[in-house]
Amino acid sequence: DADVTQTPRNRITKTGKRIMLECSQTKGHDRMYWYRQDPGLGLQLIYYSFDVKDINKGEISDGYSVSRQAQAKFSLSLESAIPNQTALYFCATSDKQGASYNEQFFGPGTRLTVL
Amino acid sequence: GENVEQHPSTLSVQEGDSAVIKCTYSDSASNYFPWYKQELGKGPQLIIDIRSNVGEKKDQRIAVTLNKTAKHFSLHITETQPEDSAVYFCAASSGFGNEKLTFGTGTRLTIIP
Numbered sequence: 001d002a003d004v005t006q007t008p009r010n011r012i013t014k015t016g017k018r019i020m021l022e023c024s025q026t027k028g029h030d031r032m033y034w035y036r037q038d039p040g041l042g043l044q045l046i047y048y049s050f051d052v053k054d055i056n057k058g059e060i061s062d063g064y065s066v067s068r069q070a071q072a073k074f075s076l077s078l079e080s081a082i083p084n085q086t087a088l089y090f091c092a093t094s095d096k097q098g099a100s101y102n103e104q105f106f107g108p109g110t111r112l113t114v115l
Numbered sequence: 116g117e118n119v120e121q122h123p124s125t126l127s128v129q130e131g132d133s134a135v136i137k138c139t140y141s142d143s144a145s146n147y148f149p150w151y152k153q154e155l156g157k158g159p160q161l162i163i164d165i166r167s168n169v170g171e172k173k174d175q176r177i178a179v180t181l182n183k184t185a186k187h188f189s190l191h192i193t194e195t196q197p198e199d200s201a202v203y204f205c206a207a208s209s210g211f212g213n214e215k216l217t218f219g220t221g222t223r224l225t226i227i228p
Binding site for chain 2: 004040044058090104105106107109
């Protein structure tokens with residue numbers, strides 16, 4: 001079984017619709033992240049959460065919101081989707097390694113298309 | 116904030132030859148430099164990493180070198196094989212207990228049989 005799962009894997013929606021992408025993990029990690037991947041732009045951080053009560057904006061948080069429902073669940077919402085939010089979205093987790101948190105474990109991604 | 120530049124964006128090499136991908140970073144406080152491999156339809160996966168107190172690290176056919184003075188690090192893949200074809204991302208991170216990764220823009224590596 002996959003340690004980091006994302007649902008749905010593919011989604012097509014229309015401009016103005018509210019969309020929620022979900023991420024679950026069985027790794028027991030306390031830190032979770034949402035990234036967006038566009039061709040030629042690499043991975044850009046949208047939001048990150050160090051624990052259930054600690055949520056922080058990343059580089060490109062405008063137009064997005066998140067909810068950390070439990071240690072294992074971190075959801076990303078697009079309140080009113082627009083076409084330039086068409087992208088591949090990845091969830092990732094990390095845990096403490098010695099004195100620092102470093103390696104991130106990625107889910108399989110959600111391909112979102114906004115028409 | 117941190118800025119990571121990665122070159123080249125695409126790279127094709129003959130099977131058995133070596134491949135080198137280079138990254139530069141801007142924040143001198145960065146102390147952790149991982150490389151991720153992303154295969155088609157999958158999420159990125161860590162293949163090797165290096166911390167700022169080490170100049171080189173090797174794991175079988177892959178190696179990473181770090182030049183802190185010049186603020187650049189490189190991924191070296193020797194004896195390339197078809198399964199090495201993928202997109203590779205470098206990243207940089209700084210601080211303890213509050214790290215975030217800043218990623219490069221990726222290199223699409225194609226191994227020609």
